[in-house]
């Protein structure tokens with residue numbers, strides 16, 4: 001059942017009773033969701049640069065875009081309920097209770113009911129993957145591969161699933177110059193993709209909104225992909241002077257055939273969720289209004305199956321491909337390293353950054 005207005009009111013009261021201050025970032029998130037749930041999309045003029053607090057509030061609300069009011073209400077209630085349980089669990093850890101894993105700056109990682117959920121948590125940047133986020137996802141997958149959950153889920157916070165590689169990643173050039181930056185970045189890219197290839201349990205993508213770039217290509221390495229009907233799938237590599245990664249040069253032609261894969265990966269054709277489902281990249285599409293409820297109900301049931309059997313089935317289905325996927329990953333990463341240094345790629349990034357600066 002979706003959260004009602006009464007649930008929202010109760011959750012607002014619950015916030016006042018929290019034992020632990022949830023911190024400014026979470027408070028901003030609560031503010032934005034409340035405004036979206038009660039007033040709809042942000043309709044206020046952007047406050048001036050020196051009005052720091054109101055500007056931060058405005059940005060958090062505005063970042064929710066056209067998120068429907070009922071979804072914002074549900075997200076508010078869910079967030080408060082997770083805060084209440086984590087504030088309880090800090091004083092008394094109940095076996096099997098929702099457990100938030102500490103130590104991540106760009107992710108929220110929780111384990112509950114046999115499911116480890118890794119949520120990308122940079123909603124104001126549309127969950128773009130910063131260098132820190134690449135490193136934290138590698139760590140979170142490593143930890144999830146060893147915990148006692150049956151399945152692992154990757155999803156996004158806010159209105160986007162993920163806007164792909166953070167295009168500002170290239171701006172902090174090390175002493176060794178741009179060549180060293182390209183080498184370090186593509187080593188990280190290779191290790192990041194390898195951690196998906198090697199992940200031993202069922203890995204499920206809950207695609208809550210648009211996905212771009214590497215967030216799309218990686219989907220070929222997931223075991224199930226559920227998408228909201230609001231999600232889109234876009235790989236603008238040629239527009240960025242880049243080449244396909246995430247093993248997509250191998251998985252996409254296998255999944256959808258070489259010509260459809262070429263339209264996406266070479267020509268940057270953006271697919272709707274239904275088109276992506278028809279082409280086999282997405283397992284099932286759900287209406288956005290019921291997406292979270294339907295998906296989590298189903299996953300909770302799946303996670304009750306014996307976890308060792310789920311692991312074994314995944315190995316049986318995927319193990320034959322592993323060696324091939326690793327060699328594709330190494331090859332793709334080395335081509336991306338060259339592309340990073342190309343004029344087309346540098347110009348595309350500079351273009352993006354200068355457009356941002358003018359806003």
Ligand SMILES: CCCCCCC/C=C/C(=O)SCCNC(=O)CCNC(=O)[C@H](O)C(C)(C)COP(=O)(O)OP(=O)(O)OC[C@H]1O[C@@H](n2cnc3c(N)ncnc32)[C@H](O)[C@@H]1OP(=O)(O)O
Nearest residue numbers: 124125126128163164165166167168185189212213214356
């Ligand atoms: C270290 C290893 C690296 C190896 C990887 C190499 C291979 C590359 C893989 C890729 O993923 S390529 C794809 C990269 N992604 C993009 O090109 C997307 C760029 N962003 C956009 O096109 C748009 O922002 C959007 C995602 C379509 C959203 O548009 P919308 O109008 O809804 O919101 P915005 O106002 O544009 O975004 C809000 C805020 O977020 C910033 N942002 C969004 N995406 C990124 C990003 N990928 N990198 C950095 N920043 C991003 C955007 O600039 C806005 O910031 P402010 O202007 O508010 O400061």
